[in-house]
Amino acid sequence: MSEARPFFSSRWVDVPDSVGWLPGHGLPQGFRAAGVAAGIKKESHPPRLDVGLMVSDEEATTSAARFTRSGTAAPPVLVTRDRARLDALRVVAVNSGNANAATGRPGMDEAARMQGAGAMMGRTAEDRVAVCSTGVIGVQLDGAKVVRGLLAAGKALRPDGDGDFQQAIMTTDLFEKRATLEVDLPGGTVRLSAQAKGAGMIQPSFATMLCFVQTDAVVAAETADLLLGVCVKRSFDRISVDGQLSTNDTAILQCSGASGVVVEPESESELIFGQALDALLRQLALDIARDGEGARRVGRVVVRGGHGPNVERTARAVANSPLVKTALYGGDPNWGRIVQAVGLALPDTAPLAVDVTIEGVQVCVAGSAVGHDADALAARVAGDEVEYAIGLPGDGFETEVFFSDLGYDYIKINAEYTT
Amino acid sequence: MSEARPFFSSRWVDVPDSVGWLPGHGLPQGFRAAGVAAGIKKESHPPRLDVGLMVSDEEATTSAARFTRSGTAAPPVLVTRDRARLDALRVVAVNSGNANAATGRPGMDEAARMQGAGAMMGRTAEDRVAVCSTGVIGVQLDGAKVVRGLLAAGKALRPDGDGDFQQAIMTTDLFEKRATLEVDLPGGTVRLSAQAKGAGMIQPSFATMLCFVQTDAVVAAETADLLLGVCVKRSFDRISVDGQLSTNDTAILQCSGASGVVVEPESESELIFGQALDALLRQLALDIARDGEGARRVGRVVVRGGHGPNVERTARAVANSPLVKTALYGGDPNWGRIVQAVGLALPDTAPLAVDVTIEGVQVCVAGSAVGHDADALAARVAGDEVEYAIGLPGDGFETEVFFSDLGYDYIKINAEYTT
Known part of the structure; x- marks a missing residue:
């Protein structure tokens, strides 16, 4: 910098x-x-x-x-x-x-x-x-x-x-x-x-x-x-x-x-x-x-819903998901991995009506893929900062977590940083 | 194979x-x-x-x-x-x-x-x-x-x-x-x-x-x-x-x-x-x-202790730690990262009397580093399978988790596997 x-x-x-x-x-x-x-x-x-x-x-x-x-x-x-x-x-x-x-x-x-x-x-x-x-x-x-x-x-x-x-x-x-x-x-x-x-x-x-x-x-x-x-x-x-x-x-x-x-x-x-x-x-x-030990991009996940602990758990699960982080690194709008992370955070709740919006582009509504402009979305996730909004059922709670991506440099730094 | x-x-x-x-x-x-x-x-x-x-x-x-x-x-x-x-x-x-x-x-x-x-x-x-x-x-x-x-x-x-x-x-x-x-x-x-x-x-x-x-x-x-x-x-x-x-x-x-x-x-x-x-x-x-999407080595963490949920939590935290996984990939006996993962799993318990043994070599007793043959340990963690034993206070519970390492190929596969 x-x-x-x-x-x-x-x-x-x-x-x-x-x-x-x-x-x-x-x-x-x-x-x-x-x-x-x-x-x-x-x-x-x-x-x-x-x-x-x-x-x-x-x-x-x-x-x-x-x-x-x-x-x-x-x-x-x-x-x-x-x-x-x-x-x-x-x-x-x-x-x-x-x-x-x-x-x-x-x-x-x-x-x-x-x-x-x-x-x-x-x-x-x-x-x-x-x-x-x-x-x-x-x-x-x-x-x-x-x-x-x-x-x-x-x-x-x-x-x-x-x-x-x-x-x-x-x-x-x-x-x-x-x-x-x-x-x-x-x-x-x-x-x-x-x-x-x-x-x-x-x-x-x-x-x-x-x-x-x-x-x-x-x-x-x-x-x-x-x-x-x-x-x-x-x-x-x-x-x-x-x-x-x-x-x-x-x-x-x-x-x-x-x-x-x-x-x-x-x-x-x-x-x-x-x-x-x-x-x-x-x-x-x-x-x-x-x-972030070699990060290329920073993500922000914002989660809203009616149950505070579930909102927090979901935000952490998305921010910590190596699959979401590698997609962020790759500039890949792979929102299926976000849905996966939500499912991990909230076991035994299927089918779950989750909404996912990436940089303002709605990709999933009530748990189901919706049509969107894939090229426009791909361009938006190529920037330095990518924002993911997740809606869970209900209202009243909201939280955010910022996270770095996961790329080759993280491996390089951590596989070679020795005792 | x-x-x-x-x-x-x-x-x-x-x-x-x-x-x-x-x-x-x-x-x-x-x-x-x-x-x-x-x-x-x-x-x-x-x-x-x-x-x-x-x-x-x-x-x-x-x-x-x-x-x-x-x-x-x-x-x-x-x-x-x-x-x-x-x-x-x-x-x-x-x-x-x-x-x-x-x-x-x-x-x-x-x-x-x-x-x-x-x-x-x-x-x-x-x-x-x-x-x-x-x-x-x-x-x-x-x-x-x-x-x-x-x-x-x-x-x-x-x-x-x-x-x-x-x-x-x-x-x-x-x-x-x-x-x-x-x-x-x-x-x-x-x-x-x-x-x-x-x-x-x-x-x-x-x-x-x-x-x-x-x-x-x-x-x-x-x-x-x-x-x-x-x-x-x-x-x-x-x-x-x-x-x-x-x-x-x-x-x-x-x-x-x-x-x-x-x-x-x-x-x-x-x-x-x-x-x-x-x-x-x-x-x-x-x-x-x-x-494991490009894994080089497999680890096994065995945790023993007197509190079942803590034993399970600790094993999962170690197995899921990207720092432990990159060390496993690097063939690096970086046991400090194991201690870090245990601390993450069990917040607000410091100082914690944790024991760590890697492939039979005791490296940490009651939360404190102990002298060991670093060359012998380095040789043992270079194999295909590496076993980590963790002792928490108390007796009566034991669990294991197998985990893959985290290396370049995981990034390659996941940053480029697209929607």
């Missing part, structure tokens, strides 16, 4: 008038970041960045966080979740190249060491430090390398260090996923920035990748938690690359307050700030789906 | 001493079959067979059947399930190249026409005819072509017509899946034959592909139903190619009784016959996983 491509590139994101994109503008006031090469990723020339540090210099910083629901959640997730003040995180210490997952007691110790080193470099208490790891599972983390990396990163902290920080959190990502925005609020202008990584192992039950968000607005911790929760549900929780769930997914929002502009609960400010955060996270989520 | 490869090729199938493989021996007594080219599949030279007919000439024929649980089950499934005597099927009429699915009322009419044509050629009543279709979903079936095909097949019926019948039921299958066995029972020797198709869209919730089984033993319909049910549960219900569920899957057992050898309920005969049927269906299921 070159800088020439505007950040807000999807028709599925509503960008409020109050939001402006500031390419190359660095972090909001109060934040500094860095990324260094610490030798965790495999050797390469030049060495790849693999340890990142994000620091808010403001004592009054507030925060909110969301984590993977995985039953095999990694030590850094457990340490952050259980030993940090999630409403007051000043520092985020991250490494890539090793997930520190399935590493047991030694892994817990290494995550705690990372937390200690992060506290030292951020000049704050350990419980104000979040730690995150991403990479290979089941290999003990060389904590000494990470600590050395964090010490080096601490000396390299800069207000425009978000680019290096971004590089340091990436693994199989094919492009960067970050932005700096300005948001006009009634009380003044604030900045909002984010750096995300994620390409595979993506199906949030919640948060599902790493995403770090910073703002210089003054936001109460309760408000930050509410806004992050709502926006994660509408973004990272609605994408699927491969239906998998990482052991390490984490999303963190930090609010330095350095702009002095206050986002009051239940105010117009909160509404506008929330809309900006929503647009930011939805676009980042779509970028993750678009990256 | 050349004839040179023995039918029973997997270490995961127990073949009783009483069972012998009879390559090229045709159908059991009382059966005749045929396969013809009726122009349903795309044109090719020579034309591919796409209409099959299987007839038992014995009035007293008994049978049993299992069907997909898909909520979008196809008209042929609905017609057979609701309008045929499933305990007394004499005729099976099949077409490939078009699934007659998502075809609504016209599809029901065409399925009924197929049933009528099958009855005419089998000289029996319509309710003794099963109809099956497989192929593209969402395209109206040209019933006139199928009927003409069935009339031609009726004239071509032969006791050794199982090879043509097999060809007529295949779609993306890369090799045939059929066998003729002899089984020594206390009362005499009987024959057992089967023809299966299936390569993708495979995750039985039950039956999950097409499989037709014939025997000349005398078997009461209740006994046939019991044996087919048990054996399907241990075979087609335990494989996953891509976690999908076809709209058309059907398994049918027909017993002509022409040998005069009786399989009495709760007798030694029933036990031996059941073991033979079990071995036959398990090997066919493994062949489907091995075919």
Whole structure:
């Protein structure tokens, strides 16, 4: 993704008038970041960045966080979740190249060491430090390398260090996923920035990748938690690359307050700030789906019907279907596979009156094929974004899931990405 | 699969001493079959067979059947399930190249026409005819072509017509899946034959592909139903190619009784016959996983633990994980992905004391990596069959799922198999 491509590139994101994109503008006031090469990723020339540090210099910083629901959640997730003040995180210490997952007691110790080193470099208490790891599972983390990396990163902290920080959190990502925005609020202008990584192992039950968000607005911790929760549900929780769930997914929002502009609960400010955060996270989520370890196209499935759990189950089944994903990759309007996925999601309901519409072209009504212009449909599914609408019997529930296609590059990346 | 490869090729199938493989021996007594080219599949030279007919000439024929649980089950499934005597099927009429699915009322009419044509050629009543279709979903079936095909097949019926019948039921299958066995029972020797198709869209919730089984033993319909049910549960219900569920899957057992050898309920005969049927269906299921639209290796995941639903959920999650499947394809002992899949299956249970053993090499104990001989492990996962054992906390439940890998050919076949 070159800088020439505007950040807000999807028709599925509503960008409020109050939001402006500031390419190359660095972090909001109060934040500094860095990324260094610490030798965790495999050797390469030049060495790849693999340890990142994000620091808010403001004592009054507030925060909110969301984590993977995985039953095999990694030590850094457990340490952050259980030993940090999630409403007051000043520092985020991250490494890539090793997930520190399935590493047991030694892994817990290494995550705690990372937390200690992060506290030292951020000049704050350990419980104000979040730690995150991403990479290979089941290999003990060389904590000494990470600590050395964090010490080096601490000396390299800069207000425009978000680019290096971004590089340091990436693994199989094919492009960067970050932005700096300005948001006009009634009380003044604030900045909002984010750096995300994620390409595979993506199906949030919640948060599902790493995403770090910073703002210089003054936001109460309760408000930050509410806004992050709502926006994660509408973004990272609605994408699927491969239906998998990482052991390490984490999303963190930090609010330095350095702009002095206050986002009051239940105010117009909160509404506008929330809309900006929503647009930011939805676009980042779509970028993750678009990256999707080699994806060519992104799909959106919208399901409507009278039974909430069935609507959700159907949307997930379509988004996770390797048959639907390969058809999306092939630019093939093979809607029979959608009907198949619906049938999988809703066993023992045949005959089921399902409607299917692709990019506005109705192809199936009440469970039965209907005539349509096949050439027009074929042209529409050849674009970058393809929308599938599914109607189940009844009314009252609607949901969406964004998903990437499944192509040769997914196989290449995953058959050759080794322990 | 050349004839040179023995039918029973997997270490995961127990073949009783009483069972012998009879390559090229045709159908059991009382059966005749045929396969013809009726122009349903795309044109090719020579034309591919796409209409099959299987007839038992014995009035007293008994049978049993299992069907997909898909909520979008196809008209042929609905017609057979609701309008045929499933305990007394004499005729099976099949077409490939078009699934007659998502075809609504016209599809029901065409399925009924197929049933009528099958009855005419089998000289029996319509309710003794099963109809099956497989192929593209969402395209109206040209019933006139199928009927003409069935009339031609009726004239071509032969006791050794199982090879043509097999060809007529295949779609993306890369090799045939059929066998003729002899089984020594206390009362005499009987024959057992089967023809299966299936390569993708495979995750039985039950039956999950097409499989037709014939025997000349005398078997009461209740006994046939019991044996087919048990054996399907241990075979087609335990494989996953891509976690999908076809709209058309059907398994049918027909017993002509022409040998005069009786399989009495709760007798030694029933036990031996059941073991033979079990071995036959398990090997066919493994062949489907091995075919797996381009699969290179077959995996078996065995899960043990103290909570039945969690054991089942875990086995399915591992077998359906595209990350585990690509690692299997790559010959990569990337067990971290197994831990990831377990975490997905069992949300909100972290930290979870999971054990993982691959081909006898213990790699993870109580959720934490353990030292092992990486070279020895790498060599073992390079074979044709790879076994993964997963231990969850507690005792008392165990299950298995067989699964194919995910490689380039799956993408090739599915991105280019068009409506």
